[in-house]
Amino acid sequence: MKKRTEKPIYVTEPFLPPLEEFTPYLEKIWESKWLTNNGPYHQQLEQALCEHLGVNHLALFVNGTAALITALQTLQITGEVITTPYSFVATAHSLLWNNIKPVFVDIDPVTMNLDPNHIESAITSQTTAILPVHCYGNPCNVDRIQQIAAKHKLKVIYDGAHAFDVKYRGESLLVHGDLSVLSFHATKVFNTFEGGAIICPDAKTKQRVDYLKNFGFADEVTIVAAGINGKMNELQAAFGLLQLNHIGHAIRSRKKIDCRYREALSGVSGITCMAEPGVTVRNYAYFPVLVGADYPLTREELYQKLKGQGIYSRRYFYPLISNMPMYSELASANVGNLPKANSVAESVLCLPIFPALENSEQQRIIDVIWNPE
Numbered sequence: 073m074k075k076r077t078e079k080p081i082y083v084t085e086p087f088l089p090p091l092e093e094f095t096p097y098l099e100k101i102w103e104s105k106w107l108t109n110n111g112p113y114h115q116q117l118e119q120a121l122c123e124h125l126g127v128n129h130l131a132l133f134v135n136g137t138a139a140l141i142t143a144l145q146t147l148q149i150t151g152e153v154i155t156t157p158y159s160f161v162a163t164a165h166s167l168l169w170n171n172i173k174p175v176f177v178d179i180d181p182v183t184m185n186l187d188p189n190h191i192e193s194a195i196t197s198q199t200t201a202i203l204p205v206h207c208y209g210n211p212c213n214v215d216r217i218q219q220i221a222a223k224h225k226l227k228v229i230y231d232g233a234h235a236f237d238v239k240y241r242g243e244s245l246l247v248h249g250d251l252s253v254l255s256f257h258a259t260k261v262f263n264t265f266e267g268g269a270i271i272c273p274d275a276k277t278k279q280r281v282d283y284l285k286n287f288g289f290a291d292e293v294t295i296v297a298a299g300i301n302g303k304m305n306e307l308q309a310a311f312g313l314l315q316l317n318h319i320g321h322a323i324r325s326r327k328k329i330d331c332r333y334r335e336a337l338s339g340v341s342g343i344t345c346m347a348e349p350g351v352t353v354r355n356y357a358y359f360p361v362l363v364g365a366d367y368p369l370t371r372e373e374l375y376q377k378l379k380g381q382g383i384y385s386r387r388y389f390y391p392l393i394s395n396m397p398m399y400s401e402l403a404s405a406n407v408g409n410l411p412k413a414n415s416v417a418e419s420v421l422c423l424p425i426f427p428a429l430e431n432s433e434q435q436r437i438i439d440v441i442w443n444p445e
């Protein structure tokens with residue numbers, strides 16, 4: 073057996089700026105003793121992100137899941153919500169935490185997003201909202217979704233956890249819908265260790281979000297809602313400000329890796345790279361490929377083969393949310409209702425992509441895919 077000496081390659085590696093750049097932020101926090109509760113770094117990061125993303129109002133959160141749960145609370149969503157089964161589990165879990173029934177609708181196998189053609193037939197008298205995901209940062213069909221929502225008087229909340237810095241038709245993708253939610257988890261393009269945000273269309277909505285993320289406190293003695301503790305602390309916010317200085321470089325590095333994969337894998341029969349969306353400035357957050365019947369290995373075999381070589385690709389998103397035990401009994405979770413989502417979940421593999429991935433490491437991955445035997 074060949075002895076392996078190369079270091080393992082994970083699907084992603086958090087982007088960490090040089091440690092010494094973080095020290096001045098820490099010193100300020102120690103000096104002020106202001107650790108959380110809308111501190112100076114929290115205020116600065118909200119402002120900086122609004123400017124960077126080109127949005128008017130943004131409320132920071134301790135993580136993306138708390139932001140999703142609070143977004144549903146903000147718009148007082150109840151009953152049934154139409155959503156995609158092809159996402160990270162937090163999308164649907166945020167509905168269960170609000171006692172809302174998820175109604176799954178199939179995806180478009182090219183964009184891997186909620187297929188608008190199936191939305192209307194899933195609407196019932198109980199439906200109050202649509203919760204789509206800009207999967208891998210691919211823009212949803214925001215025009216069609218908006219049309220359907222307007223016609224049926226539904227709210228739209230976008231799970232934009234993958235869509236940081238994605239521009240669509242010249243503006244932030246996150247301006248669409250009634251609210252959009254971001255995640256700044258360590259594995260995301262922009263991270264604050266853990267973190268998240270809600271993009272709000274106006275100051276009044278942000279005010280309500282701010283009450284809800286702080287136990288419902290409007291002032292010291294006035295509690296206006298049964299809010300949660302969803303506040304981002306000063307360490308997270310400071311790290312976000314530092315990270316923002318480097319985000320352009322980080323995304324450019326990702327873009328190079330994306331281009332190299334596309335070029336190198338274009339001749340491999342049975343491997344399909346995700347189609348690049350039009351009129352979109354991407355963030356290159358993920359590199360999903362579909363492993364087809366023409367490829368000599370199944371998706372599982374390729375996943376294991378790579379793993380054996382110290383390359384940890386991920387089956388995002390498998391299993392499908394609708395096949396998890398807390399959802400699988402729902403009528404809409406039936407495999408027959410979601411053929412495309414089931415088929416993509418069975419054949420997708422996300423390859424390593426992150427700013428520090430070296431050429432030689434990427435070549436190792438490409439070589440295994442070309443010569444898996």
Ligand SMILES: *Cc1c(COP(=O)(O)O)cnc(C)c1O
Nearest residue numbers: 135136137160162233255256257
């Ligand atoms: C990461 C992610 C979330 C959850 O965000 P956390 O910050 O980890 O709570 C929600 N939805 C999607 C699609 C995600 O990828």
